[in-house]
Amino acid sequence: MKKILFISTSNLNPYFFSGDTIRAINIIKLLRKKNIVDTITIGNENKISQTNVLDKKNSDYVFKSNNFLLKIFFSFKSLLFLKPIQFGFFFSKKIKEFVKKNYKNYDTIICHLNRSTQYLPSDFKGNKILEMTDLESNNYNQRKKYLRIYNPLYFLYVIEYFLIKNFEKKSTKIFDKIILVSKNDCLKKVNFSKKKIKIISNGVSGNKYLYKFNKKNNKIIFIGNINYLPNKDACIFFAKKILPKLNKDNPFFKFQIIGNINFLNKLSFLFLKNVQCLGPIKKLEKYIKNSICGLSNLRVATGVQNKILTYGSFGVPVICSLKSIQGLTFLRNNKDVIISKNSDELIKKINFLISNIKFANTISKNIYFKTKVMSWSKILKDYQAII
Secondary structure (H helix, E strand, O other): OOEEEEEEOOOOOHHHOOHHHHHHHHHHHHHOOOOEEEEEEEEOOOEEEEEEOOOOEEEEEEEEOOOHHHHHHHHHHHHHOOOOHHHHHOOOHHHHHHHHHHHHHOOEEEEEOHHHHHHOOOOOOOEEEEEEEOOHHHHHHHHHOOOOOOOHHHHHHHHHHHHHHHHHHHHHHHOOEEEEOOHHHOOOOOOOOHHHEEEOOOOEOOOOOOOOOOOOOOEEEEEOOOOOHHHHHHHHHHHHHHHHHHHHHOOOOEEEEEOOOOHHHHHOOOOOOOEEEEEOOOOOHHHHOOEEEEEEOOOOOOOOOHHHHHHHHOOOOEEEOHHHHOOOOOOOEOOOEEEOOOHHHHHHHHHHHOOOHHHHHHHHHHHHHHHHOOEHHHHOHHHHHHO
């Protein structure tokens, strides 16, 4: 039995439907079966909880997030020292102090995402693992392509792209293992040491088959953390550019957005016709029913899209972009999923799906059985071997 410290700067709330969060939660669950795993996360308040109070195992340390002004201050500080801006945005003095005081008590430290690596002590002699998940430099490089050069975000993404890419190159010198979810994300784009890279994909929770074809089905659903810019971009694009065209022929189409969303982002959808922002949902079953399809129309995507696996685990047909499906190459177009290459094709695919029962049922059953064997326990079994 090893003693492991899992450091994350995320709020590990499973109902945010963030792929990174869901993955982290399942890694922790798996490792706790045979090890003691303490976690450090950022939340709304400082607190400590223990999974097993009698044995004092598996403590969860939550540190309150900095206010916005402090986040901006530390972000500029990171930039001045040529470190990724996100390191400053997610910096916590209390986490730094806690790790410095306690790191010698652990055999292994797992840093969840690049921004958590700033808390790894330079003199830690144990097993060092970076759960990088996706190649962030690739993500930032994609994002800037959809912005005009006079947009301030364009320059921010260009700067962060170079800073993150520089960090990614250095990461193999720091960590014993770097975990990525997809081969497409890594070796060709960054000169990683192949010996240190481990590809461990995403899994999915087993769900009941719920899809039932009906020409009266009118819901198109999107699941994800809408505060994550690529998800927000995909939803706005569909709500403003695609849905109105669909509603010309069928005014009953509804677009339902499920997942964490803050007040400002919710305002973006407030006055859009036939669009509903449902926020985080604990039980998806009743929202899955009567749906036409699950949407993954991201224009910026890296790694494996959990939303595709989630739709599939209920048997809901999936319509996705080419970028969204790159990390799931075993899924076949027009057999397991439906790939749309542009806006016109997306509209045609949706209309075809609601009018062709044989095609819809085939897609539904194929994706369901493909995801049925992708339980988190099976997918993450290699994690135990690298601890």
